[in-house]
Amino acid sequence: MANYTLNINGVQQEIDVDPSTPMLWVLRDHIKLVGTKYGCGIAQCGACTIHLGDDAVRSCQLTVSSVGEKPITTIEGLSENGDHPVQKAWLEEDVYQCGYCQAGQIMNASAFLKSNSNPTEAEIETAMNGNICRCGTYTRIKKAIMRAATSENA
Amino acid sequence: MTLVKTTYNRRSFLKGSTLAGGGMILGFSWLASCKPTPEQIKSMPKEWFDINGFLKIADNGMVTIMSPNPEIGQNVKTAMPMIIAEELDVDWDDVTVEQAALNTDIFTRQLAGGSQSIRQGWESLRMAGATARHMLIAAAAEAWQVPADEITTNEGILSHEASNKSANYGEMASAAGAMAVPEEVALKEVKDFKIIGTDRKNVDGLDIITGKPLFGLDIDEEGMLIAMIVHPPAFGMKYKSMDTESVKAMPGIKDVFPIEVYPEGVEKQWSDGGGIAELVAVVGASTWQCMQAKKALKVQWEEASKPESSSDHDAALTKLLNTTAAAPARQDGDVKKAFKNAAQVIERTYSAPFLAHNTMEPMNFFAHVTSEKAMLKGPVQTPEFLEKTLVSVLDMPLEKIDIMMTRMGGGFGRRLYGHFGVEAAVISKQMQAPIKLVYSREDDMTQGTYRPAYKITYKAGLDKEGNLIAWHVKGAGANDDLVFENRFPAGTVDNFLAEKYTLESNVTTGAWRAPRSNFIAGAEQSFIDEVAEAAGKDPIDFRLELFDRAINNPVGDPEKNDYDPKRYAGVLELVKEKSGWTNGGKARGVSAYYCHNSYVAQVLDLEMEGNTPRVQKVWCAVDCGIVVNPLSAKNQIEGGIIDGIGHATYSEMTFENGKPIQENFDTYQLIRQQQAPKEIESFFVDNGIDPTGLGEPSLPPIIGALANAMYKSTGKRYYNQPFISEKQVLG
């Protein structure tokens, strides 16, 4: 066990866990932020996506010991009231079915739009290919991302 | 006007009771989910009045509607309350929705499965709304001393024109709860619907996109431990022994022990499905610690029955198709003679592998079992049956067992089988502590309860004019006999023979989104395409000719035929028109199927990218009667289409000596964004018929449309799923 101070959603959090613990479980079991989801644990599904600095990363692969000073943002901290342009676009398109994958989709999409604010359809498909939606909401996800991109550029 | 008898269990009426703390609780969830405007805050209710178990009305006119059925992503949590709100006649903006707990005194069929929630709930939900409205009117009539039939309602307002009196529902709610429950109530005419048939967004949308703890896996209770299981590594194996010393000493680990989930003599329900009788439980402080302990744990297993490999399944299914049933499932005319006289005979065999459900949220359940009572909470499609099994397993009376339902991260049939709830209860009982049972993805994928592997042979005979004169279908499946003998094309062909066989397998199987249909439709609709081509006919015209036959001159007893040929033809004609169907040129396929009481026809355009199909567009025509919420109905249709395309193209579960080869998403391929259809457009037949299922019907036929379009592009027919094997895609 070791002590870590993490900056999560703008709040300093002290925790005492094994250094090999993935951030996914630190967030879910220790910090009690359960918006970040477990889907596969092996970097295949994207349900666990969070932001480390500006980058979308898979928290199931990010050990707590490798985070350092970098700020972490989870779905709970993406916006104050669910009004990030990507979240708003998700509401507009009524994207979700079961909803389980959507936090990961939104976190990946929001980081992607930061790096490419005017993407083509093909670029969206490539960027989002690592996020599985078992319910098959892919066409709506794509529409929502295009909507968010347009609203951000407006 | 439709009058329905009210059929409540009278115990369910808590007359005029103000719910202790109800306003508080609801106020909170309302605040959290809607970000109220200042006007809304001003109108926060002080008191709530329970009208009939289905709904509560607050003193200020706000309404809470209980959604009785489990929510697995099919969006009944929006649609079912919409039906109540329609008959209650309220403004949808004044409605909040809560998930009801299991309560069979009030609600009938609290089960998600078979696309039946809306179909079976339709009348009782309408009745609940209409009854409440009736009682509100009665209360106003008494208060104003005017005849009830002169009182009208409009979006939560009661009015009496002659005396110029009006009140909102909230003002009458308390009195309404004390009114007599009417013997029968009038329901609205379809043409007067204001909420049903309109697009309404998912009531949980904001909670989903902000990461609120909605799911079973998100449960966190005071003093709760995490539990994981280790199940046999192969089908045909059972628990023998283990050495727990070193693992028990690992950080955070509280205990490791074998559990008997279903000891000898317990009364199991169908919903226990492929639940494994004996498992190993690992209990600890956190999920990661349990995962580490699971890895380190050495368990000895022993053979309980002969282990099977995929090649065994394939050979055994083929063997079954080469036998002849003593008693066919259906027989019209004389196929033997007809085939002899046919100008052309076509025979093809189709196959599909086992599939895992792979709900995005793995199986899990919370349980707190003490000697006094059992409290369970989690994602299960069949809470009522879970409760029954628990009575037997825990040896505890029904009244002492409480089950709460959470939102589910996908179902697809998997959560019909609530063995994980039983496992959680047994572990909690042993630990004397609240526990949350968590399956790893690997546990989930290798547990079993799969879509069965299937094989089917079709044989068709055509006369010189290209008319279908004989049809012979023979199907076999693992633990499932596959063929629906009275579905299309039964009733359209003079000489018809259907045979079905079951392969007994120790690989456990269960219902998987649109059971059987999820394979049959693709096989049958590809075969029809091939037969139409041999007949030299357009594939849509060929099918329409068959439906004409079933409409005008059906073969056999038309009552026996399990479909309505007019509605079938209706969706085909609709999709033909909408897609601007032409049979030449494009890589385009068509398909139609009927299941779960709904009719679907699809046209699909694709381009091959290498050997991988990329669907450019799907046109989907659906006849599911009245569409309660078109916005989410379309979402279900799109999901089913993507699901069908994905599994038929990429997915399979295979076995080597009973051991599942695929354990996670690195080897089990699911469809992804780059492989998904670029566009899906859905159309509904508007016929005012009572609504039927939508969670499943769009999936089965799309596999046929896909195979037929792939043929157009590659010149090759696709008989065996997955059409593109994983090796080809992953390289």
Ligand code: FES
């Ligand atoms: S849980 Fe991290 S990628 Fe699937």
Ligand code: FES
């Ligand atoms: S909405 Fe269910 S997995 Fe994406």
